[in-house]
Amino acid sequence: MRTRGGVLVANIIAGLALGFVVANIGFGDYAELNRMFTFQDLRMLLAFGGGVAMVVVVFALIRVRRSPGRIHAGVIPGAVLFGTGWAVSGGCPAIPIVQVGTGYLPALVTIVGIVVGVKVCRWVNARYLHLDVGSCER
Template sequence: MRTRGAILLATVVTGLALGFTVANIGFGDYAELNRMFTFQDLRMFLSFAGAVVIIVCAFAVLRVRRTPERIHGGVVPGAVLFGTGWAISGGCPAIPIVQVAGGYLPALVTIAGIVVGVRLCRWANARYFHVDRGSCAL
């Protein structure tokens, strides 16, 4: 049985390793992200594909079995909003943290936008949609 402390430590270590890697390969750079979204450079797409292959292999080795259920109704509009925000701001929710750590302070605006967006998601969900509580992170 795993302890919470061991899981927290593993999460922190892998998060730091991911942040270090992302920062050093340039994926925190807005120009790099722009080249990806405009199909001028496929390096990032190939990196994501490689990551999917690695996680599939890891799941196979660890024998992780998940049976997919019906796709939640909020997945498609959420994905569109997520992708639009990523293309405009130059970062998914983790990248602005990498950008701030690298000295790019305008990323603080993106972080503020993420926090506001999550709060709006929770409010709209509670008021109008009433879907599961895990659908709005943070």
């Protein structure tokens, strides 16, 4: 039986290992992200594509089946906002943490932006949109 403490330690170790790898292959570098988004260097884009391909193969091998369903109303606007923020700031939610860990302190602005953005999104949803997002926040 796993304990919460053991799972927490395993998650911390896995997160540190991922951060180390991401920082050392250059994926935490704003210039590298910019080259990907402007299609000047496809290395990072191909790495993402390779990761998706590996997940597809593993899911096929372990026979994960999921019937296609209706797309949640927040997926498209959320994806647009996420992609825009990523392109502008040079980081999805995990990358700024890696950037701060490597000494790039301007990434703190991105982290603050992520926190504020989540709070504003929740407020707008509660006040105006009323989308059912309870299952997504667990």
